Amino acid sequence: MSIVEDAKKGIITEEMKVVAAQEGVTEDFIRRGIASGRIVIPVSPYRKVKLCGIGGGLRTKVNCSVGTSTDIVDVDMEVEKVKAGERAGADTIMELSTGGDFVEIRRRCIEATTLSVGSVPLYQAFIEAARKDGAVIHMREDDLFRITEEQAKLGTNFMAIHTGINRITLERLQRQGRHGGLCSRGGAFLTAWMLHNDKENPLYAEFDYLCEILKEHEVTLSTGNGMRAGAVHDATDRAQIQELIINAELGDRAHEMGIQVIVEGPGHVPLDEIETNVKLMKRMSGNKPFYMLGPIVTDIAPGYDDRVSAIGAAMSSMYGADFICYVTPAEHLALPNPEEVYEGVISSRIAAHVGDMIKLNKRDQDLAMGHARRDLDWEAQFNLAINPSRARQIRSERASADTDACTMCGDYCALKIANKVIKKLD
Numbered sequence: 001m002s003i004v005e006d007a008k009k010g011i012i013t014e015e016m017k018v019v020a021a022q023e024g025v026t027e028d029f030i031r032r033g034i035a036s037g038r039i040v041i042p043v044s045p046y047r048k049v050k051l052c053g054i055g056g057g058l059r060t061k062v063n064c065s066v067g068t069s070t071d072i073v074d075v076d077m078e079v080e081k082v083k084a085g086e087r088a089g090a091d092t093i094m095e096l097s098t099g100g101d102f103v104e105i106r107r108r109c110i111e112a113t114t115l116s117v118g119s120v121p122l123y124q125a126f127i128e129a130a131r132k133d134g135a136v137i138h139m140r141e142d143d144l145f146r147i148t149e150e151q152a153k154l155g156t157n158f159m160a161i162h163t164g165i166n167r168i169t170l171e172r173l174q175r176q177g178r179h180g181g182l183c184s185r186g187g188a189f190l191t192a193w194m195l196h197n198d199k200e201n202p203l204y205a206e207f208d209y210l211c212e213i214l215k216e217h218e219v220t221l222s223t224g225n226g227m228r229a230g231a232v233h234d235a236t237d238r239a240q241i242q243e244l245i246i247n248a249e250l251g252d253r254a255h256e257m258g259i260q261v262i263v264e265g266p267g268h269v270p271l272d273e274i275e276t277n278v279k280l281m282k283r284m285s286g287n288k289p290f291y292m293l294g295p296i297v298t299d300i301a302p303g304y305d306d307r308v309s310a311i312g313a314a315m316s317s318m319y320g321a322d323f324i325c326y327v328t329p330a331e332h333l334a335l336p337n338p339e340e341v342y343e344g345v346i347s348s349r350i351a352a353h354v355g356d357m358i359k360l361n362k363r364d365q366d367l368a369m370g371h372a373r374r375d376l377d378w379e380a381q382f383n384l385a386i387n388p389s390r391a392r393q394i395r396s397e398r399a400s401a402d403t404d405a406c407t408m409c410g411d412y413c414a415l416k417i418a419n420k421v422i423k424k425l426d
């Protein structure tokens with residue numbers, strides 16, 4: 001029986017108990033969330049992981065993606081990136097390699113982490129076809145399903161699967177055009193394959209067969225967002241919404257079959273369209289956990305896209321996104337290194353927290369930090385910081401002669417002066 005079937009029968013599993021304790025909610029809240037499709041706990045029968053609940057009423061989670069490219073295949077570096085992501089506080093890892101030995105890289109990345117791991121099986125299917133037969137358009141449909149099963153058996157907890165790109169979605173895309181093209185590799189592979197072969201997307205046409213595989217191996221389905229905008233000028237366009245409608249319908253079907261479902265979202269979205277996107281996703285999908293990719297809110301800041309996406313992620317979380325895919329400073333420029341992975345996760349964690357301050361009214365840590373700053377209690381400030389080592393390092397590098405104050409104001413520390421005359425609130 002799957003965790004969804006357990007939940008529907010009123011059974012509270014060990015996983016539900018662990019997540020309830022982590023989140024400070026009742027076990028039945030988690031059970032009802034899974035039964036209704038509002039919450040998922042990505043599990044795998046092949047691997048024990050640090051459990052992570054994603055969905056309505058829970059802390060916003062952050063994913064850290066790693067993976068080789070065709071240009072840079074350094075498995076040790078990918079393992080370092082997995083470790084950097086986990087050290088920075090990511091809740092999940094996605095292994096998205098497109099170069100090298102897929103099975104070996106995934107196996108080593110999975111071994112390097114205690115977190116749930118996600119994948120995109122179609123990358124391997126298309127790239128193996130390109131290696132063997134010269135182009136992705138030669139991908140064999142059976143390989144999509146075979147590789148999905150093989151990756152599940154490696155202990156993959158969730159998979160982004162591009163189910164919502166069908167002939168109607170492509171028609172819409174071709175009719176309207178795009179300012180920024182397609183930025184989803186999965187979306188681009190499938191589009192090329194479908195148009196060249198004049199065939200329906202096998203992941204859509206044989207969705208029930210796909211679900212049988214996912215159910216057998218308890219994989220959480222993340223409905224891929226292949227039509228997401230790659231430029232803010234394409235945000236919320238017809239192709240993206242068409243894909244969402246299909247994914248929402250398929251998400252319901254998968255959940256009825258006993259599969260946990262996450263719905264993926266865009267992409268590049270200007271600030272004034274974020275609320276619409278979150279609410280549309282939630283409304284159409286029946287409040288399934290919403291996985292926001294980024295979003296990038298302006299296209300003109302390469303080198304700083306971790307911060308650009310943190311602005312969008314904070315708003316997304318505030319309006320109800322449950323899961324944020326981090327972005328690194330190297331986005332749009334190069335494959336990230338471990339330091340950039342670390343920075344990207346920290347930026348997204350800040351954004352998720354900022355959203356949760358509104359969405360879940362989670363402000364205790366901020367209140368404690370306010371008191372620690374007022375009291376010039378530096379150890380407490382470090383311990384409350386999202387990245388204690390960075391805060392500690394900056395202070396120690398530029399220490400003040402006055403050990404209570406810092407070198408910003410030195411002898412004229414406003415807090416020291418004011419603390420003598422202002423009543424302290426607890």
Ligand code: SF4
Pocket residue numbers: 404405406407408409410412413414415416
């Ligand atoms: S010196 Fe200035 S910046 Fe530093 S703790 Fe005091 S008031 Fe704050």
